[in-house]
Amino acid sequence: MSDTPKIVEMQVIPVAGYDSMLLNIAGAHHCYFTRILLVLKDNAGHTGVGEAPATGVVLKILTDAIPHIVGQEIGIMNQLVSDLHKRDLEENRQPKPVLPGFRPWDLERHHNAVAVLETALLDLMGQFLNQPVAQLLGPGKQRDEVPVLGYLFYIADRQKTDLEYQDGKRQEGQHPWYHLRHQEAMSHDKVVQLAEAAQDKYGFKDFKLKGGVLAGEVEIETVRALKKRFPQARITVDPNASWSLDQAISLCKDMHGILSYVEDPCGAEQGFSGRETLAEFKRATGLPVATNMIANDWRQMSHALQLNAIDIPLADPHYWSMRGANIIGTLCNAWGLTLGCHSNNHFDVSLAMLAHLGAAAPGEITPFDTHWIWQEGQHLTKNPLQIKDGKLALNELPGLGVELDMDAVGIAHQRYNNLRHKDRDDAIAMQYLIRGWAFDGKRATLVR
Numbered sequence: 001m002s003d004t005p006k007i008v009e010m011q012v013i014p015v016a017g018y019d020s021m022l023l024n025i026a027g028a029h030h031c032y033f034t035r036i037l038l039v040l041k042d043n044a045g046h047t048g049v050g051e052a053p054a055t056g057v058v059l060k061i062l063t064d065a066i067p068h069i070v071g072q073e074i075g076i077m078n079q080l081v082s083d084l085h086k087r088d089l090e091e092n093r094q095p096k097p098v099l100p101g102f103r104p105w106d107l108e109r110h111h112n113a114v115a116v117l118e119t120a121l122l123d124l125m126g127q128f129l130n131q132p133v134a135q136l137l138g139p140g141k142q143r144d145e146v147p148v149l150g151y152l153f154y155i156a157d158r159q160k161t162d163l164e165y166q167d168g169k170r171q172e173g174q175h176p177w178y179h180l181r182h183q184e185a186m187s188h189d190k191v192v193q194l195a196e197a198a199q200d201k202y203g204f205k206d207f208k209l210k211g212g213v214l215a216g217e218v219e220i221e222t223v224r225a226l227k228k229r230f231p232q233a234r235i236t237v238d239p240n241a242s243w244s245l246d247q248a249i250s251l252c253k254d255m256h257g258i259l260s261y262v263e264d265p266c267g268a269e270q271g272f273s274g275r276e277t278l279a280e281f282k283r284a285t286g287l288p289v290a291t292n293m294i295a296n297d298w299r300q301m302s303h304a305l306q307l308n309a310i311d312i313p314l315a316d317p318h319y320w321s322m323r324g325a326n327i328i329g330t331l332c333n334a335w336g337l338t339l340g341c342h343s344n345n346h347f348d349v350s351l352a353m354l355a356h357l358g359a360a361a362p363g364e365i366t367p368f369d370t371h372w373i374w375q376e377g378q379h380l381t382k383n384p385l386q387i388k389d390g391k392l393a394l395n396e397l398p399g400l401g402v403e404l405d406m407d408a409v410g411i412a413h414q415r416y417n418n419l420r421h422k423d424r425d426d427a428i429a430m431q432y433l434i435r436g437w438a439f440d441g442k443r444a445t446l447v448r
C-alpha cells in the first residue's frame with residue numbers, strides 16, 4: 001500500500017557516563033548516570049536514534065517491543081507508537097507512589113519507552129523526507145536557535161566518598177569550567193563562581209539553582225548572590241516541592257525582580273495536592289510558577305490548568321514524547337502560558353531532542369533546562385550540538401541530525417554493564433556524607 005522504508009533492526013543499548021556529586025532533594029548524584037539509546041535501522045540505510053533515562057522497567061518494555069517493531073514500515077509510526085503506549089500502560093499498572101514520598105524523577109519514568117521509540121521513528125522519518133525533526137512537529141520549525149539556561153547545583157565534596165568521581169584535574173589550556181564542575185561548591189561564592197565559569201564557557205544569559213539541599217533561607221541568599229552578579233539574568237530556584245506552602249510564600253514573596261519564576265516551590269501537603277498548593281502560592285506571591293512535578297500527563301495538566309496553578313510547564317520530551325511536548329508548546333502559545341523543558345543528566349542524543357523540540361515551539365519559550373554542561377565532553381555522537389551564547393543551534397542535517405559514534409557507545413555500554421547499581425539512586429552517594437541518610441521529600445537533604 002505504501003512505500004516507506006522498513007525497519008530491519010532495533011537495538012536497545014543502555015549506557016553510562018560520569019557525573020559530578022551534584023546535590024538535590026533525593027541525595028547526591030552518583031559518579032555514574034545511566035541512559036538508554038534506542039537505535040532503529042531501516043532498509044533505506046538510515047539509522048534513527050532516541051535517548052531516555054535508563055531503568056529496568058523501560059529496558060524491559062523496549063526489549064519486549066523488538067518483535068513488534070522490526071519488519072514494520074516507518075509510515076505506520078503513529079500506530080507503532082500507540083501500540084507501545086498500550087503495552088507500556090499494562091507494564092506500568094503497578095500503583096503509582098503516593099505523594100509526597102516520590103523522588104522527582106519517579107513520575108517521569110512513565111512513558112519513557114514510548115517517548116524514545118517515537119523519537120527514533122521521527123529521526124528515521126525525517127531522514128526519509130530529508131527534513132529535520134523540527135519540521136515534522138506541530139507548526140514546523142519556528143527558530144534555528146533554542147535558548148538554554150545554566151543549570152547550577154550545590155556540589156558535595158567527592159573526596160568524602162570512595163566512589164569513582166572524576167577529579168577534573170586542571171589541564172593547561174583547558175577552560176576552568178572543566179575543573180570547577182568536579183569541585184565542592186557549597187557556598188554562595190562558590191555557586192557564583194560556577195555560574196561565572198559556565199557563563200564564560202557557554203554564554204548563558206539565565207540560570208537555575210537546584211534547591212532542596214540547604215535551608216530555604218540559605219538557598220534564597222544564593223539566588224540573591226547570583227542576581228547581584230548577573231543583574232540581567234532570569235533566575236529561578238527549584239527545591240523540588242520540599243518547602244511547605246507557608247515557607248515557600250515567606251521565602252519568595254519579596255523576591256520580585258530577583259526570581260523571574262519559581263519551580264515547584266511547594267507540593268502536596270495536609271490533604272492538598274501540589275496543584276492546589278501551587279495555585280495558592282501563585283495567588284499569594286504573584287510570581288510565575290514552573291513545574292515538572294505536578295503536570296506531567298494530560299490528566300494532571302487538566303487539573304493544573306483548571307486551578308490556574310502553573311505558568312510554565314516544563315514539558316520534557318523524554319516523558320511527554322517529542323510530539324506530546326510540542327502539543328504542550330502549541331497550547332502554551334494559544335493560552336498565554338510559556339513552554340519550558342525539564343532535564344536530567346543526559347548524553348548528546350537528548351541534547352538534539354531538546355533542540356528540535358525548542359525549534360518547533362511556537363511563540364515565546366523560556367530557556368530550556370539541560371544538564372549537558374555537567375556531561376559535555378562525553379559524546380556518543382560524532383558532532384554534538386554546542387551551547388554557544390546560551391543557545392543551541394540546530395545543524396543542517398535531516399532527522400535529529402545526529403550520527404552515533406559506535407566506539408564511544410560501546411565504551412559507555414561496557415561502563416553500564418560493569419555497574420552494580422544500574423537504576424538511579426541518589427541515596428547511595430549521600431550516605432557517605434550522612435550515615436543512614438534516607439530520602440524525605442519534605443526535608444532539605446542536608447538539614448538533618
Ligand SMILES: O=C(O)[C@H](O)[C@@H](O)[C@H](O)[C@@H](O)C(=O)O
Pocket residue numbers: 022023024025104105210238240292342343344345
Ligand atoms: O538532580 C537532578 O538532576 C534533578 O533534581 C533532577 O532529577 C530533577 O528531575 C530536576 O531536573 C528537576 O527539575 O526537578
Ligand SMILES: [Mg+2]
Pocket residue numbers: 238240263264291292293342
Ligand atoms: Mg524541577
